Amino acid sequence: MRIVIAGGGTGGHVFPGIAVAREFKKTESKVEVIFVGTAEGIESRMVPREGFPIRFIRAEGIAGTDMLRALRATAKIPLSFKDSYAILKEIKPALVFGVGGYAAGATLLVASLMNIPTMIHEQNSVPGLTNKLLSKFVDIVTVTYQESMDFFPKDKTHLTGNPVRQEILEGDRERGHKTFNLEKGFFTIFVFGGSQGAKGINTAISEALVYLDDFKDKIQFLHQTGERDFNAVREFYRIRGFKATIIPFAYNMADAYAVADLVICRAGATTLSELTACGKAAILIPYPYAARNHQELNARKLWDLGAAQMILQKELNGRSLSELVKYLFENPDSIIEMENVSRSIGRPDAAQKVIKLAMGLINKEHA
Secondary structure (H helix, E strand, C coil), X not given: CEEEEECCCCHHHHHHHHHHHHHHHHHCCXXXXXXXXXXXXXXXXXXXXXXXXXXXXXXXXXXXXXXXXXXXXXXXXXXXXXXXXXHHXXXXXXXXXXXXXHHHHHHHHHHHHCCCCEEEEECCCCCCHXXXXXXXXXXXXXXXXXXXXXXXXXXXXXXCCCCCCHXXXXXXXXXXXXXXXXXXXXXXXXXXXXXXXXXXXXXXXXXXXXXXXXXXXCEEEEEECCCCCHHHHHHHXXXXXXXXXXXXXXXXXXXXXXXXXXEEECCCHHHHHHHHHHCCCEEECCCCCCHHHHXXXXXXXXXXXXCCEECXXXXXXXXXXXXXXXXXXXXXXXXXXXXXXXXXXXXXXXXXXXXXXXXXXXXXXXX
């Protein structure tokens, strides 16, 4: 039996797909999982690293781009349909599962037209146009948030949560200290801005170090910068004399979460699912240009519940960030409360729920 998982572009789309792929392999020993994405997306690097084959289609995102890129992306739509048809005809999958991103649209539409069982997953509280359109064609829609269900046909929509990779739940604090060369006994802040890094967060942290000077013998940082800002951020920490481990990309996210007393990050759906599955306290800084402002909506949900703090990008600077860090450091009960609420809303079994629905659909098709 072969399963196709389509989508990508960002880690937020790829990692839930990997979580589902692993759960398929765990549940059905003879299943073969093949990813479909683009050669330019992060899936082209991450999926082979995880041991799964990937096929590429010619597709680009349209939303949030300039006129020239939008025209180029539109011109590629017929090619993406052609590539998707050729791949699906060759693989003959029992199911196609879409995890979002511009590679998912064509693949899922073609699969539906070929009468292949199809599912999509919506990660955000407010769905995008592609998934709204696809929901009219696919057999099953799974969603992360209760609020999303009103946007999709009720008879085919299921609340599962956002699939999280199993190893995210298996991080080890002791191992994290060794892996990232961090000191025991220090309050550890894990900073990251998604798979590509986030310049706004990197800049604010660099500025915040000035205001945190009195805490340098108590606080240390694990900071994923992205490739672009790596050298500059590392130099800021060196100049200010803080204990810190600076990395361009964190491949071992499980131990990074485990070693962290506080996380400072964006508010993508996958990030929030991982935070809540691990029960981590966080300062969320939503990416202000996310489609439909979904990161702020995601972050506000956790903020309202008391699972996280939030600073909007327009209010973010070294002083505002350092003041919040100081407050949380000096009020450990606030962190414990955030951790408890975060853990209570996490859905670590989301991947199993998705697989149960998928297998039910496959078995129904072959009944």
